Structure formats: structure tokens, C-alpha cells
Amino acid sequence: MRRADEDDFQAFVAERMDRWRRSAYLLCQDWHTADDVVSVAVAKLYRNWRRVNRAENREAYAQRVLTRCWLDERRRPWHNREQSWAAVPDPAGVTPETVTDRDGLAALLRSLAPKQRAVLVLRFYLDYSVDETARMLGITTGTVKSQSARGLANLRTAVDGHFQTGGTR
CATH class of the missing domain: 1.10.10.10 (Winged helix-like DNA-binding domain superfamily/Winged helix DNA-binding domain)
Structure with a gap:
């Protein structure tokens, strides 16, 4: 990936990471799984960054990738056996x-x-x-x-x- 594309990708991800984590949590109902789903989605976006850049709406494209990653995670065999009961961290204030x-x-x-x-x-x-x-x-x-x-x-x-x-x- 060219340096300009790399910088663009990093800025794109940094700007949206919190929102992606929150939306993934709402889908997964578990912060650990949400972080895994976001990580997989970011890796897929990185691998296909040229295609993402050509998309009419990069934000919608990225959200679609994130949602599909969650759907894929739900289909995995261990999903029905493993459950995390970690407490949700409370932000300050x-x-x-x-x-x-x-x-x-x-x-x-x-x-x-x-x-x-x-x-x-x-x-x-x-x-x-x-x-x-x-x-x-x-x-x-x-x-x-x-x-x-x-x-x-x-x-x-x-x-x-x-x-x-x-x-x-």
C-alpha cells in the first residue's frame, strides 16, 4: 500500500474506531467479541482499501463489513458454547x-x-x-x-x- 493510502486508512480508522466498537457491542452484547469483530473488520478493510476508496460511501461500506463480520462470528461453532460475562466498564462521569x-x-x-x-x-x-x-x-x-x-x-x-x-x- 502506498504511504498516502496508508495514512488515509489510518485516519479513516482512527476517526471511526469508537463508533465501530459501540455498534459492534450493541450487536454482540459483549465487549470482547465486539473488539474481535472490529479487529477482523479493520483487517478486511485494510486488505481491500482500494475498493473501499472507490466506494460511493466509505462509511456505509465499512459498516457493512463490520456487520458481516458479526454475522460470520455468530455462525462459528464456538459461538453457541462460549459466553463472556465480563462487566461493562463504566466511563468516567x-x-x-x-x-x-x-x-x-x-x-x-x-x-x-x-x-x-x-x-x-x-x-x-x-x-x-x-x-x-x-x-x-x-x-x-x-x-x-x-x-x-x-x-x-x-x-x-x-x-x-x-x-x-x-x-x-
């Missing part, structure tokens, strides 16, 4: 309310089917369109819409059940 909100959101997302979780994270956390989400996941726009509707309905049911059973927040 976080109030108890935001920790409760974040932990509650993570629990709600864990309750969803993986495809519903992926669609909701891409659509509502990362703010991708229906078409972009469909391209990233390799599914039709109709599937994105139906998975969004089902995922949101499941979240509503989970939230309603939480409050009816006397849960906090």
Missing part, C-alpha cells in the same frame, strides 16, 4: 441513571433475535436507511421493514412487561 438506562437497553437488545437486533441497531442507533440496512445485511428491504416492526413490537412488549412486574426504570 457517568451517573447512576445513565448506567441503569444503558444496562436496561442492553438487556432489552439481548432479548431480541439476532437479525432483529442487527436491523434495529443499524436503523435506529446508526441511522441507516432501509435500503442501506438491507444492503449491509444482504436481505431485502421488505425483510428490513418486517424485522424492524417485529423488533420494535418485541421491545414494546418487553418494556411493558418490565413495568407491569414492578421493575425499576
Whole structure:
């Protein structure tokens, strides 16, 4: 890779690394797996940097690679056997309310089917369109819409059940 391309790649990755880690965590629900997925995605982006540069939207291309890496990770045989129960690190300056909100959101997302979780994270956390989400996941726009509707309905049911059973927040 040429030096200018190398510098461009490093700047591209450095600027987006935190966002990629957060979105990977929302998909994986585990920081260790999220870091692994991001590492694999960065390696793939590096190997195909010329193609990434030719893409109409480099950010969307990179997010698609990241999402596909997560889908590949879910298919691995050890995924169903291994689970990490590491505590999520608390960043400085976080109030108890935001920790409760974040932990509650993570629990709600864990309750969803993986495809519903992926669609909701891409659509509502990362703010991708229906078409972009469909391209990233390799599914039709109709599937994105139906998975969004089902995922949101499941979240509503989970939230309603939480409050009816006397849960906090």
C-alpha cells in the first residue's frame, strides 16, 4: 500500500474506531467479541482499501463489513458454547441513571433475535436507511421493514412487561 493510502486508512480508522466498537457491542452484547469483530473488520478493510476508496460511501461500506463480520462470528461453532460475562466498564462521569438506562437497553437488545437486533441497531442507533440496512445485511428491504416492526413490537412488549412486574426504570 502506498504511504498516502496508508495514512488515509489510518485516519479513516482512527476517526471511526469508537463508533465501530459501540455498534459492534450493541450487536454482540459483549465487549470482547465486539473488539474481535472490529479487529477482523479493520483487517478486511485494510486488505481491500482500494475498493473501499472507490466506494460511493466509505462509511456505509465499512459498516457493512463490520456487520458481516458479526454475522460470520455468530455462525462459528464456538459461538453457541462460549459466553463472556465480563462487566461493562463504566466511563468516567457517568451517573447512576445513565448506567441503569444503558444496562436496561442492553438487556432489552439481548432479548431480541439476532437479525432483529442487527436491523434495529443499524436503523435506529446508526441511522441507516432501509435500503442501506438491507444492503449491509444482504436481505431485502421488505425483510428490513418486517424485522424492524417485529423488533420494535418485541421491545414494546418487553418494556411493558418490565413495568407491569414492578421493575425499576
